[in-house]
Amino acid sequence: MTHFKTLGLTAALMLGTSGYALAESHAMTLEGGQATNMVLLPKFLGILVFDQANEGAQEAHAELANPGALLFVGPTPENSVAGQIEIMTTAATQGQGAVMLSNNAGDQIAPAAEAAQAAGVRVVTWDSPIPSGAGEDVFVAQVDFGSIGVVMADMAHSILGGAGEMAVLSATPDAANQNAWIAAMQETLASDPKYADISLVDIVYGDDQAEVSYNRALALVDSHPALGLIMAPTTVGIQAAAKAMQDEGMCDQVKTSGLGLPSEMVSYTMNGCAPEFALWDFRDLGYLTYYTAYGLATGQLTGEIGETFVAGRMGAFTIEEDPGRPGQKRILMGPFTVYTSANVEAAAQ
Amino acid sequence: MTILKPLLGWEGFLLAVLIAIIAANAALSPQFLTLSNQINLFQLSIEKIIVALVMTFVIINAEIDLSVASMMGLSACAFGWFFQQGVDPVAAIGLCLLIGVAGGAFNGWFIARVGLPSLVVTLATLIGFRGLARVLVEDRGVSGFPQWFGDLGQKGLIGPVPFALIAFAVLFVALFVLLQRTGFGRKTYVIGTNRDVADYAGIDTGRHKMIIFMMSGLVSAFAGLLFAARVGAVRGDVAQGFELDVITMVLLGGVSIFGGAGSLMGTLLAILIVLNLRNGMALVNITGHIQTGVVGLLLIGSVLVPRINLSALRRRPQKEAT
Secondary structure, eight states, X not given: OXXXXXXXXXXXXXXXXXXXXXXXXXXXXXXXXXXXXXXXXOSSSSOHHHHHHHHHHHHHHHHTTOSSOEEEOOOOGGGHHHXXXXXXXXXXXXXXXXXXXXXXXXXXXXXXXXXXXXXXXXXXXXXXXXXXXXXXXXXXXXXXXXXXXXXXXXXXXXXXXXXEEEEEXXXXXXXXXXXXXXXXXXXXXXXXXXXXXXXXXXXXXXXXXXXXXXXXXXHHHHHOTTEEEEEEOSHHHHHHHHHHHHHTTOTTTOEEEEBOOHHHHHHHHHTTSSOOEEEOOHHHHHHHHHHHHHHHHTTSOOOOTTOEEEOGGGOXXXXXXXXXXXXXXXXXXXXXXXXXXXXXXXXXX | OOTTTTTTHHHHHHHHHHHHHHHHHHHHOTTTTSHHXXXXXXXXXXXXXXXXXXXXXXXXXXXXXXXXXXXXXXXXXXXXHXXXXXXXXXXXXXXXXXXXXXXXXXXXXXXXXXXXXXXXXXXXXXXXXXXXXXXXXXXXXXXXXXXXXXXXXXXXXXXXXXXXXXXXXXXXXXXXXXXXXXXXXXXXXXXXXXHHHHHHTTOOHHHHHHHHHHHHHHHHHHHHHHHHHHHSXXXXXXXXXXXXXXXXXXXXXXXXXXXXXXXXXXXXXXXXXXXXXXXXXXXXXXOHHHHHHHHHHHHIIIIIHHHHHHHHHHHHHHHHHO
16 A cells, blocks of 8 residues: 555545455545654563564554654653653653553553643553543554453363363453453353363462462462363463473473463474464554554544544554443454464564 | 862752753753743652652651652552542541551651661561552552542642642741751751760650651651542552652752751752753653663762762761760
8 A cells, every 4th residue: 555655635545445345435544654753652661562562663654654753662660650651741741743552550641641632642552541541542452352252262172172171370360451351261161062061170370470370380280180271361371381381291281372472482382382372463553553643643533433544554443432441442453363383483583 | 078068069069960951951852941841840750759858857867768658659549448438538638648647656656666777667667558558449540539639639720830849849948947947957967966965965866756757657648649639540559669769869969878967958959850850861752771770870970979988088087086
């Protein structure tokens, strides 16, 4: 689509329609080349997935030929709440066109985000929204949080061959995301007779720390001799569990699955310790978030429900009401990528 | 005080540094001198700098209060909890301030009456107050406070100047008079220099320390409420880690960690240096670890290096005298 960039908005609208037969009829193609300064603000710096999101945003930035600047700035982990508020406030002072926020401050960021909006900054959240939605234009959701249950249940079904014992190794007992995902998986297991022979025998928490998770995984094996699978819906837990099973030479009896990063899981997938796991692509998430924020900051998108636009190589997306947060708006990226020995090596690059 | 004294004194040195930072900021960022940025500059750290004022008393008194940030968290979470229980917000504010005084009295009693080191006592309450805060709100966020409460924290009260900034100014003047112009202030220095001598001179040093720790608790609880109003929501991790920022600002201000020396003017200058430096870096998009590193380097340069001279110069004549 890059050669359409120089065309006018109207022409681009028409071309967007013809170019994407599956898209809704009014899907618009964003016009590139308009200058707007934008800030990509992750939960904190130094985490691989946020660097990947930045790569995706930089890709979109180059593709749209935005003469403005794209900044990747974030707080340190020990100062993430105050740091995010400070960066949001500074962005308003600087007159940035948009801030793309992976929120780590709960509703505490809302007053700063509202003040930024009042100063003309568009606020697009990704990965983690503002719970109340106050101060947020739209949330770019990586996956539908409900669908994660089905994906995990299906991976369990496939790995266990339809029958066996599984246990969950989660992050912290109060992690809202993980709890929602585990609940969704339990619901799926209970509602479909296909999973009748799979029993969930335990749920333990490794606090998203490698060593704790490692020990919890070993303890699971001790307390459940017939265990066939450890399901870890966290990138820290899944890696620790796979390593524990590999170190103990137990990968033949107990497999590991869940949500993991290809670059961290590739060796365990290739040697059979973790034959299948899933995750969304953070590069794509950064890419889609950038397109959304660019459209809003340049005034090409208004951010109303029902608005449909083309996000470059990823195709058309529509702004809809967030089912998890009534009255708030989201764009659903989805779907999951399930990684196996067939595709994990390419993704790990 | 230091080898710099013949030239301009520590406070003069801080003032020179501050002017240099402000000049650099103004040159590098067109937004720096705008009124809204100048207000934001204070607002973003307002809770820390308010607590730094009372921390100046604590450290001049040759004590330390590591529990201030946990008290801020406890006060903010208690407010959230009271609010959830349906307590009238005004009454809840009063109760939170009482919690601050009680927490300070708890610290003070163990330090002044039982005679335990303040480092140990307030390290324990750093953990204890934070634990209580987490018990109160668990791992949820509490929000939805009344409009007036949020406005107080976020909107201008007199023109564009918000309540917290006015409170800071009033508190600074009041505490400045108390420390530098009253008997209470002089006792703070005397006790901080040598508690035994102060005891011998008939000063009720225990009572004095009790009062200072209660002040510290009260102001920290107040700062916690300001934080809750400014961000409009509380969680168990409110203000976590703020105590070190507060203490470094006070030490940068020239207050001796051994007690007995320092001034509120020095603390104010140090506050302005840290705030302007952070703000300037944020405006030119230096954030995260680099910002922390630059502030850290400034502190190493300005807290540690002159202090080596200071202690070397001060201790030698003292030994000769005894």
